[in-house]
Amino acid sequence: MRIDILTILPYLIESSLNHSIIKRARQKEIVSIYVHDIRDYAQNKQKQVDDYPFGGGAGMVMCIEPIDLLISKLKKERKYDEVIYLTPDGKKFTQRTANYLATKENIILLCGHYKGVDQRIRDNLVTRELSIGDFVLSGGELAAAVVTDCLVRIVPGAISDETSALTDSFQDNLLAPPTYTRPAVYKGWKVPEILLSGNQQWIDEWRHSKSVERTRLLRPDLLKDDTEQE
Ligand code: ADE
Numbered sequence: 317m318r319i320d321i322l323t324i325l326p327y328l329i330e331s332s333l334n335h336s337i338i339k340r341a342r343q344k345e346i347v348s349i350y351v352h353d354i355r356d357y358a359q360n361k362q363k364q365v366d367d368y369p370f371g372g373g374a375g376m377v378m379c380i381e382p383i384d385l386l387i388s389k390l391k392k393e394r395k396y397d398e399v400i401y402l403t404p405d406g407k408k409f410t411q412r413t414a415n416y417l418a419t420k421e422n423i424i425l426l427c428g429h430y431k432g433v434d435q436r437i438r439d440n441l442v443t444r445e446l447s448i449g450d451f452v453l454s455g456g457e458l459a460a461a462v463v464t465d466c467l468v469r470i471v472p473g474a475i476s477d478e479t480s481a482l483t484d485s486f487q488d489n490l491l492a493p494p495t496y497t498r499p500a501v502y503k504g505w506k507v508p509e510i511l512l513s514g515n516q517q518w519i520d521e522w523r524h525s526k527s528v529e530r531t532r533l534l535r536p537d538l539l540k541d542d543t544e545q546e
Contacts, residue, residue, distance in 0.1 A: 317420065317471050318348045320390055321460050322383065323427040324365055326351045332461040341474040349464060352390075357382035366430055375431035383426065383433065387441050390424060398443045399424045402456030402463070403432060406445030409459075411486035413446065414466045416546030425463060427456030489538045493526035 321329050329351045333342075341347045355363045359381060366376040387399060397420040407413075417423060426433070426442065438445065448459045468474055470481045485492040496507040510522045531538050 317346075317418070317467070318350070318394075318422045319425060319464055319467070320396075320423070321349065321351045321425045321427065321464070322354055322386055323351065323455075323457055323460070324354050324378075324429055325427075325455065325457050326353045328455075328457045329427075329461055332458075333464055337474055338465055338468050341468050341471065344473065346471055346473045347468050349468075352386055354378075354382050354386060357385040357389075359385075369431060373431075377431050378429060378433040378437075380434040380436050383437055384441065387424065387426075394422055396422045396424055399426065399441055400444045400446055400463070401426045401428065401433065401438060401442040402448070402459040403428055403445050404447050404450070404452045406447040409446045409448050409463060409466075411466075411484075413546050414463070414470060415487075417463075418467045418470045425456075425460040427460050429455045486538070489531075490527040491530045491535060491538070493523040493530070 323329055333339075333349055338347075338349075342349060354365050358365050358379075364379075365382050366378050369375065369377045390396065398417065400417075400423060402425060426437075446459070446463065448462050453459060475481050481487070483492060496511060500507045500512060508522070510518055513519065
């Protein structure tokens, strides 16, 4: 899988995607992540990539030209499955969306800033708009890092224990069960006996029932919501 991230703050993205699972997946060439500076495609001396909004009002708007030039250049080099714009008014990003997008070959993530991008970019170049939550960040970079991290860890081969990503919270609309490690007793606080029993079937059943219990208690909405599309 290849992910191209378009931003005016490339260093912010790079530093967040060079650790742990993501770093290893990049080294193993399971995924390639390219970060592009939109400013490099500005056609003026000042390298300005934003301008005042037509009709007046507060804030600046990211200009169409540098973003179009960059996307057009990338599209000439390969075919992209999706051009995704990160924005607080996009569709909510979920594990289901991640599972779907992780099957794609090439995607572009476009990070907005200021008052967002010129609407014509959204109308003509973007195929999907995603929000990582009902709050406003100062730019799309952290959202793009969240989406990238989430996709990369489920691409086959990124995690050495293949089953591990499948038992994450949300993978089957259930929260993950509690986990424990040594020591079995600490300050008198004990690990549930069943996990030490050695009987894998009992352990699996216990974990499933704990997942259901936790989900009912903390996120009952997940048990109802099975109609959501990617
Ligand atoms: N850009 C600013 N806020 C955002 C959010 N909540 N999700 C995605 N992109 C954003």
